[in-house]
Each structure stands twice: as C-alpha cells, then as structure tokens.
Amino acid sequence: MTGSGSMEMISRRIQEKHPGTKVYNVNRFESWSSLETMWHQVLEIGQDVANISSQYPDGINLIGYSQGGLVARGIVQTFPNVSVSTFISLSSPQAGQYGAGFLHVVFPGLVKESAYELFYSRVGQHTSVGNYWKDPYHQSLYETYSVYLPFINNHIKSAKSDDFKANLLRLKRLVLIGGPDDNVITPWQSSQFGYYGVNDTVIEMYNQEIYVNDSIGLRTLDKSGRLHVVTVPGVNHFSWHVNVSIVDDYLLQYLD
Template identity: 45%
Template sequence: MFEKLCSLRPMWYQVGKINEQVREIMRGHPEGVHFVCYSQGGLLCRGIVSSMNHNVHNFISLSSPQAGQYGIPRKWDRYMPANCIKTNIYKFFYTHFVQNHLSVANYWNDPHHQTLYRNYSVFLSHLDGSTPSPNMSEYKRNFLKLHRLVLIGGPDDDVVTPWQSSFYDENENVVEMKKQKFFQDDSFGLQTLYNKKRVHIHTFPGVVHKKWYANRTVFNSAILPYLT
C-alpha cells in the first residue's frame, strides 16, 4: 500500500489509511489477529495498536526502530559522508514542514537534540509520552490490550540504528530498554507488559536488514511460535 517512495509519506497519514483496511480485517476475525511488522512497518503497526480499539493478540516487531532511528545505513558510506549527515540532519528533520511531509523525520531521535525532538516530533515522541499528548491515556490503554510484544533484531542489521530498538545517550552509548525514561515512567505501558512477562526479545546475529523477513531460522524460532 505504501511501497517505495510512498513509504516516505508521513507516519500518521499512513497509519490512518492502513487503519481503514485493518479495521475490516478485525471485524472479520473477532477472535483476534496477529501483527507481523517489519522495519518502518513496525512503527506503523505500533501507531495502529496505540490509536485504535483493536483485537491484536501478538505484535511481532521485526527489525523496527521502536525507540527511534539515529544513524545512516552503512552502505551509504560509499556515496556520501554518512556521519556528517547523521549529525546535521536534525536541522532539516526538526522543522514543522518536514515533520508534516516525511516519515523518517517522524521517528528520527537525535540524542544530542532532545529538546528539539520533543518540540517537533509529531509521531514517535507522542507515542512514547516524551511529548505531552491529550491522547496518551488512550494510547496506553490500547497498547496494554496486547497479549504479547515480540521484539526481534540483531547486531549485524545494517540499517536500524541502534539495532537494539533502543536509544543512545548523549555520548552515543546504547541505553538498554529498562533504563529508558519511557520504560521507567511506564508512559505507554511497556513496563507493565514487561513485568507481566508479555515482552519477548529475540536476538539473531548474522542477519542484515533486507534478509529478516526471509530468514527461516528467525521465522521458525521467533515468529511461528507466536502465530499458533
């Protein structure tokens, strides 16, 4: 539905359009459905489960930047100074115009410019509770309807940065999930799910970003068990 350049449409726009189709599927399956969502699609699925009255049992997030992206794909190094882009692109991404027109900007989470992130982000910071939102109680209530949250990733992913679906501190050290402010504040229900043992984390080395959805080992051990 949102392939290639269409995937650059703003996140809330994509969530709204996908919601229309998902709602029909859920009506046809009142016993419940599962979400298997890959890459940016994992954030779209999170927007869906947070913003609608759903019957999603298991939400499987496959190599998705659930706490945001701060990095340029490694393969781009051969074409442009990726580190320079990473450290300066906030000037472009953290503007109202770009936030309203570009998906990647909606979840770009620069650890060196957190005030700008909270002030300008219109998608991820609202889902996390980093930016106050009148919808936060609804987002949390809907998120807690999940039976399980399954997070899948690995150290050889060459796109999602950091690969742990986590976040960097100001020194660009990875901050583990349980030390994240949104976890400790339980702003959207992640700590509650975790304490109820409804968060499952699977790590697979040796898998690059484009190979996750086709890897048989990943499917058999970290996806299929949650679909039965």
C-alpha cells in the same frame, strides 16, 4: 522503500506451517510513497487492519517489519476497535533512528550529524523518516518538531496519551525482534526500545524512561509475562523478512 512483495516469503511460510491461516499482506505505501508521513500511514493502513480485525473478534496477529513495525505499533495504540492478540515487531526503530545506513538511498549527501537540520523542520516532518528521527544531541528540537515518535512513546503528553497506553496493554503478547548485526536500525537496540544516552552509549530498554515510568505499558507487559525480547545475531537488516529460518525459529512460535 520496498513493498508487499518483500513480505511474501513470510506469508507463504506461515500458511505452510499453519494450514488454513488467512494472511493479509498490506500493499499500501510501497516504494517512494513509504516516505509519506507516519500518521497518514497509520490512519490509512489502520483502517484496513480494522476492517480485517472486525472479521476476527478473538484477535489477529500483526507483524511489522522495519518502518512497518513502527506503523503497526501506531495502529495498535491508535485504533481501539482493532483487536490484536500478538504484535511482532521485526527489526523496527521503536525508540527512534540515528544512523545513516539507509539515508543515502533517499536523501543523497545527507549525514546523520546534520540530518536534524532537515528533519526538525516543518518540511522534514512531512517525511516518515523525519517523524522518527531522534538525534540524541538535539533533543529540544526533537521535542519541538517531531509529530509522531515522542507522542506514541508518551514522551510528550497529549489528549491521546492514556489511550495509547491502554490500547497497547490490550495485547496478549508483544514481541520485539532485533540484532547486533542489523547495520541499518541505529542503534540496533532501538528495535527493543533501547537508545542512545550520552556520548553515544546505549541505554537498554529496562533503564529507559519509557520502561521505568511505564509510559506506554512496557513494564506492565513485561511483569505480566507478555513482553518477549528476542535478540538474533548475524542477521542483516535486509534479511530478516526473507530468511526462512527467522520465520521458523523466531516468528511461528508466537503465532496463535
């Protein structure tokens, strides 16, 4: 629900610390348009990123915050002509979302227990949030209706499954940043591909099917030293991208 202005601090700090670095801050799908479907955002912003990438054949760094990190991963996996060296996911619901920390802003009165009734419908799938809502108690509906997350996670196989994995494996570095005090991404471990199992217990990424089966290449990236999992306590969701120390301590070291 924010826009490119919220990422200006990161942009400025990178340029201060890495003089001469060209930073592109995408300004599409700001405010209410951020609710447009994930595939639409991936394809539109992806074309922008592809145009930028074409100027830098040696590779670019891609940073995505919150929902933007899930859009960015979709771009990496979907566009074979986008050359990304490092992808940094900053507090993004990579394994899905099952929490009402932000729902009241967009869907007043909606609670997580009944949100599936909206999101797992053809109407609900016309919203970005619906595209990555993953209710652990209604998995069959998730698999039936969700048109985005189960596909880019290769939970549901498609004609693009092999490409989704191959394209992610082209990364030199995948950085997953999140923390226990986020209070919006739910569970917070979703930012690192962890998610709920039974009885609201969280299963860490390393024991998740997506890692064990190497569905999109996470295990391969990990075993080759290209997967970096960064946990930072004490950071609220709305502070990650406006906190200078987060940029200095956890982002800059990964930028080429």
